[in-house]
Amino acid sequence: MTVTATPPVRRKESVSGRVRTLAGLSLLTLALLLGAILAGAASTGSSLRVIGHDAGPQVLATTGLHRQMSEMDALVAETLLLGREYGPQRQADLTGYDQRRLEISESLLKAYRLAMDDPAEQRTVESLIEGLGRYERLAARARLLDAQSGHTAGQPPDDVVAAYQQATDLMHRELLPQAYNLTLETGTIVRRAHDAQRSATSLARTAVIVTGLLALACLLGLQAYLTSRFRRVFAPALVVATVLTAAGLVTGTALLNRQGQALEEAKRRGFDSVLTLSRARAISKSMHADQSRYLLDRFRRDTYEHTFLDKSRTVAAVESTSLPDYQSRLHADFQGLLGGLTGRDRHRLFAVYQRFQQADARMRTMPAEAAITFWDGELTQTYESYDKVLEELVRRHESDFERAIDSGDGALETLWRSIPAGLAAGALLVLAGVWPRLREYR
Amino acid sequence: MTRVLICLILLLTACGAARPQSLVDKDELVVAIRSDVPLISFKRQDGAYDGFNIDVAKDLVSRLGKRIRWLEIKAGDQLTVLTDGRADLVFAHMSVTPERKKVIDFAGPYHVDFQDIAVRPADKGVIRDVRDLAGRRICWVRGTNIAQRIVDERRVKAVVVAAPDYNVCLEMIKDGRIDAISTNSQILAGLLTRPGVDLHLVGATFNEQRTSIGVRKGDVDGCEELNRAITRMYQDGTAHMLLDKWFGRSGIDLSVVSVPQFEGCS
Numbered sequence: 001m002t003v004t005a006t007p008p009v010r011r012k013e014s015v016s017g018r019v020r021t022l023a024g025l026s027l028l029t030l031a032l033l034l035g036a037i038l039a040g041a042a043s044t045g046s047s048l049r050v051i052g053h054d055a056g057p058q059v060l061a062t063t064g065l066h067r068q069m070s071e072m073d074a075l076v077a078e079t080l081l082l083g084r085e086y087g088p089q090r091q092a093d094l095t096g097y098d099q100r101r102l103e104i105s106e107s108l109l110k111a112y113r114l115a116m117d118d119p120a121e122q123r124t125v126e127s128l129i130e131g132l133g134r135y136e137r138l139a140a141r142a143r144l145l146d147a148q149s150g151h152t153a154g155q156p157p158d159d160v161v162a163a164y165q166q167a168t169d170l171m172h173r174e175l176l177p178q179a180y181n182l183t184l185e186t187g188t189i190v191r192r193a194h195d196a197q198r199s200a201t202s203l204a205r206t207a208v209i210v211t212g213l214l215a216l217a218c219l220l221g222l223q224a225y226l227t228s229r230f231r232r233v234f235a236p237a238l239v240v241a242t243v244l245t246a247a248g249l250v251t252g253t254a255l256l257n258r259q260g261q262a263l264e265e266a267k268r269r270g271f272d273s274v275l276t277l278s279r280a281r282a283i284s285k286s287m288h289a290d291q292s293r294y295l296l297d298r299f300r301r302d303t304y305e306h307t308f309l310d311k312s313r314t315v316a317a318v319e320s321t322s323l324p325d326y327q328s329r330l331h332a333d334f335q336g337l338l339g340g341l342t343g344r345d346r347h348r349l350f351a352v353y354q355r356f357q358q359a360d361a362r363m364r365t366m367p368a369e370a371a372i373t374f375w376d377g378e379l380t381q382t383y384e385s386y387d388k389v390l391e392e393l394v395r396r397h398e399s400d401f402e403r404a405i406d407s408g409d410g411a412l413e414t415l416w417r418s419i420p421a422g423l424a425a426g427a428l429l430v431l432a433g434v435w436p437r438l439r440e441y442r
Numbered sequence: 443m444t445r446v447l448i449c450l451i452l453l454l455t456a457c458g459a460a461r462p463q464s465l466v467d468k469d470e471l472v473v474a475i476r477s478d479v480p481l482i483s484f485k486r487q488d489g490a491y492d493g494f495n496i497d498v499a500k501d502l503v504s505r506l507g508k509r510i511r512w513l514e515i516k517a518g519d520q521l522t523v524l525t526d527g528r529a530d531l532v533f534a535h536m537s538v539t540p541e542r543k544k545v546i547d548f549a550g551p552y553h554v555d556f557q558d559i560a561v562r563p564a565d566k567g568v569i570r571d572v573r574d575l576a577g578r579r580i581c582w583v584r585g586t587n588i589a590q591r592i593v594d595e596r597r598v599k600a601v602v603v604a605a606p607d608y609n610v611c612l613e614m615i616k617d618g619r620i621d622a623i624s625t626n627s628q629i630l631a632g633l634l635t636r637p638g639v640d641l642h643l644v645g646a647t648f649n650e651q652r653t654s655i656g657v658r659k660g661d662v663d664g665c666e667e668l669n670r671a672i673t674r675m676y677q678d679g680t681a682h683m684l685l686d687k688w689f690g691r692s693g694i695d696l697s698v699v700s701v702p703q704f705e706g707c708s
Contacts, residue, residue: 120670123677169698173554177703181673184704188666191708302572302596303648309595310650317540321594335540 015229016438022222023434027427029215030245034423036211037252040204044259045412047197051190051263052405056271058114059186060398063278065107066179067285069132072100073171074289076139080164081296081372083152104132114186121185124178131175138167153372154295161297168293176286180279187275194267201260205253212249219245219430230437237433244426248419255414262408270401273340274394280315280337281390287311288383291360295372305364316353327361330354345393352386465530465657465664470509473499474529474656477514480632481688482535494628494688495533498552501680502655503531505671517585521545524658531668532656535626538705547661547707548654549668552675553685554700556647557588558627560634562615563642569622571646575600578621581611588625591649608633615641626651631692643693654705665707676701 050056075097079090108125115121142163149157219242226235287308294304309323317336320326332350341349359382363371465471475495477485483493491512503510513529520536523529524546538548561569568574572592579601582589589602603620605611612633614620623630627643634641657665675681682699689696 120673120677124673127677173698173700177701180703181669181701184669184706185673188707191662306595306649321590322597325594 018225019222019229019434019437022218022225023430026215026218026222026241026430029211029218030423030427030430033208033211033215033245033248033252034420036204036207037248037256037419037423040201040208040252040256041259041412041416043200043204044197044256044263044408047193047200048259048263048405048408048412050193051197051266051271052408055114055186055190055193056266056401056405058110059183059190059271060274060278061107061110062114062179062183062186063275063282065104065111065128066176066183067278067282068100068103068107069171069175069179070282070286070289072097072104073135073139073168074285074292075100076142076164076167077289077292077296080142080146080156080160081153081292082376083154083156084150086153086376101136111182111186114189118185121182124182124185128175128178128182131170131178135167135170135175138163138170142167154368155298156296161299165297165300180282183275183279190267190271194263197263198260201256201263205256205260208249208252208256212245212252215245216242216249222430222434226434226437235433235437237429241426241429241433244422244429248423248426252419255419259408259412262404266401266404266408270397270404273397274401276337276340277390277394277397281387281394283311283315283337284383284387284390287315288380291363291375291379294364295368295375308360312357316350323364324361327357330357341393349386349389349393352382352389356382356386358382464661465508466506466667468508468530470511471503471506471530472511472513472528473503474513474515474520474523474532474534475499476517476534479535479629480635481692482628482632483533494684495535497684497687498675498681499531499533501675501684502552502668502671505674506667520656524656527658530658530664534656535629535653536656537651538654542656545659546656547659547665548705549657549665549707550654550672550704551652551702552655552672553628553653553681554702555626555628555651555653557591557624557649557651558630558694559622559624559644559646560615560630560641561622561644563640565621566642566644570644572596572598572624572648575622575624577601579603579619581605581608581614581620581623583607583611583625586625592624595649612636612639626653627694628653628689631689631694634692645693645695647695652702652705662707669704669707672702672704 075093079093079097082090082093108129112122112125115125142160145163146156146160149160151157155161219238223235223238223242226238290304290308290311294301294308297304305323309326312323312326313320313336315336316330316334316338318326318329318331318334320329330353332347334350338346338349338353356379359374359379363374363379366374475483475491477483477491479493479495481493483491483495486492500510513523515523515529515532515534520532520534521542524532532546536542536548538551542548559569559572559575569578573596575592576599580589580592580603582602582604584604584606589600592598592600593602600622603614605614608623608625608629611620611623615623616639623633623641627647630643633639634643655668657668682696685696685699
C-alpha cells in the first residue's frame with residue numbers, strides 16, 4: 001500500500017507535481033471535451049431552428065403562393081369560358097376566387113415576415129401586393145364585359161378576351177415569376193444555413209473526437225503513473241472517471257451524428273422533396289389553366305398549346321418535338337421535376353399523369369363546343385385525380401420533414417441534459433481519485 | 443502531445459477546404475461574349491465592346507463587387523469555355539436547354555425574349571403570324587433549332603432553306619430566295635440595323651426565349667448571387683432602362699417587360 005523507501009524531498013515534490021500536472025491536464029481536456037460538445041450542440045441547434053422552425057416552414061408557405069395565384073387566374077378564365085347557362089358553377093368559381101385571394105394575403109404576410117432583414121425580398125413582396133391590386137382591376141373589367149355580353153358557353157366576345165389577355169399577361173409575365181423567385185430565394189437561405197451547419201457539425205465532431213481521445217489519454221496516463229508510483233492496481237474513482245469520459249465521447253459523437261443525420265434527412269427527404277413536388281404541383285395547376293385559356297382565346301391558341309408543352313416537359317421530361325409527339329412518347333422513365341420519384345410513388349403518379357395527358361390529347365382534336373364540355377367534365381376530373389396524388393405526396397414528405405426535425409430536437413435535449421452532468425461527475429471523480437495520493441505528500 | 447496537436451490542426455484545415463470553387467471567391471471574372479451581334483454584343487470602332495449583353499454583364503458584375511476581363515468567343519464555344527475553365531461567365535444570348543444543362547449551370551434568365559419573324563415590307567400584310575409561314579421559305583442557320591421549332595413543334599409546313607449564318611439569310615431574303623427570317627426578336631432587331639437592310643418586324647411573339655448566363659457546373663453560390671443581382675437589376679429599373687436604351691427604337695414591343703422566372707441553381 002505505502003511506498004517502501006522514503007523518497008528525498010525533491011523527488012517528493014516532483015511526484016506530487018506530476019500527479020498535479022496529470023490531474024490538471026485531465027481536467028483541462030475534460031473541460032475542452034465538454035466545450036466541444038456544447039459548441040457543436042449550439043451551432044447545430046441554431047441551424048435546426050432556422051431549417052426546422054423559421055425559414056423552412058415559411059419557404060413551404062411561399063410555395064403555396066405561386067399555386068394560389070395561378071389558380072386565381074385559372075378561375076377567372078373558367079368563369080369567362082362558362083357562359084350564362086353555368087350560373088351556379090360560376091358562382092362557385094367566384095367563391096373559390098375570393099378564397100384564393102384570402103390565402104394569398106396570408107402567404108404574402110408570412111413571406112414578408114421571413115424577409116425581415118432582406119430588403120430585396122421585401123420589395124418583391126411589396127411589388128406582388130401592388131401587382132395583385134392591378135390584376136384585380138383588370139380581371140374585374142373582363143368579368144364585367146363578360147356579364148354584359150351574356151354569351152353562351154364557349155369563346156366570349158373579342159373585347160372580353162382582350163381584357164382578359166391584359167390580366168393574364170400581368171399574372172404570367174410579372175406576378176408569377178416573382179412569386180416563383182421568392183420561393184427560390186428563401187430556398188437559398190435554407191440551403192446556406194444547412195451548408196454552414198454541415199461544416200460546423202463535422203468540425204465539432206472532429207473536435208469532440210480529438211479532445212475526447214486526449215482526455216482518455218490523460219486519464220490513462222494518470223492511472224498508469226499512480227499505479228507505477230504508488231503500487232496500486234486501480235484507483236476506483238479514476239476508473240469510473242475514465243468510463244464516464246469514454247461514455248461522454250461515444251454518446252457525444254453519436255448524438256451529434258444523429259442530429260446531423262436528422263438535419264440531412266429533414267433537408268433532403270423532407271424539405272427538398274416538398275419544394276420540388278410543390279413546384280410541380282403549382283406548374284401543373286397552371287397547365288390545367290392553359291387548357292382553359294386555349295379554349296378561351298382563339299388568338300393565342302398556339303401560344304397556350306406551346307406553354308402547355310413547355311410546362312409538361314418541366315414536370316415530366318421526355319424527348320419530343322411537339323405536343324402530340326410528347327403525349328405519344330410519354331413513358332414511365334421520365335425526367336424533370338417529378339423525375340426524382342421512385343418505386344410505387346412513381347408508378348402511381350405516372351398512371352394519373354398519363355391519363356391527364358391522354359385526356360388533353362383528346363380535347364385538342366374536338367370541335368369547340370364539345371371540347372368545352374369535355375374540359376369541364378372528364379378532363380378536369382383527370383386533372384383533379386392527378387393533383388390529389390401530388391398533394392398526398394407533398395403531405396407525406398411534409399410529415400417526414402417534421403418527424404426528422406423532431407428527432408433532431410430530441411437528440412439536442414439529451415445532449416444538453418446528460419452529457420455535461422456525466423462529464424462534471426467525471427471531473428469530480430478525478431479529483432477524488434488523486435486527492436488521497438496528494439495528501440500523502442502533505 | 444505536439445504530434446497530436448499537429449494532427450488536430452491538419453484535420454481542422456482539411457474540413458475548411460471542402461467548399462467547391464466559386465466565382466464568388468474571385469476579384470476579377472472572365473466574361474465570355476460574342477463580338478459580332480449588333481445591338482447585343484459588338485465591337486465598336488474604338489475597339490471597346492458595347493451592346494445590351496455587355497451593359498447587363500457590367501451591371502451585374504459590379505453588383506457582385508468584381509472586375510471584368512472580356513473574352514471574345516465564337517458561336518460554338520459557349521459551353522467549352524466554361525467546361526475547360528477559360529471563362530467564369532458566358533453572356534452569349536444562350537437559352538436554357540436540357541442538353542446544355544448536363545454540362546453547365548444557368549443563372550437567370552436575365553431577359554425573357556420571344557421568337558419573332560422579319561419579312562420584306564411588301565409581305566407585311568400577308569405574313570402576320572407564325573401560321574402564315576405555311577408554304578413559305580424560311581431561313582435555317584445551321585446549328586440553331588429555331589426553324590425546327592416552327593416546323594416540328596408548331597407543325598407549320600414551312601420550307602426550310604439552310605444557310606451558314608444570318609448574313610447569308612439577309613442576302614437571300616433580299617434577292618427573294620427566302621420569304622422570312624425567324625429568331626429571337628432582339629437578334630432580329632439587331633440584324634435590322636445593318637446598313638442596306640430593309641425588313642419589317644412582324645411582332646408575332648411566340649416561343650418564349652429565356653436568355654440566361656452560363657456558369658460552371660456546380661457553382662451554386664455564384665449562381666445564387668447572380669440571381670440576387672438580377673432581381674435587384676429589375677427592381678431598381680436598370681433592366682427597363684437598358685432595354686429601352688438598346689431596343690426602344692427597334693420595333694420590339696416593350697410595353698410589358700416580363701420579369702424573368704429563374705431556372706434555379708441546384
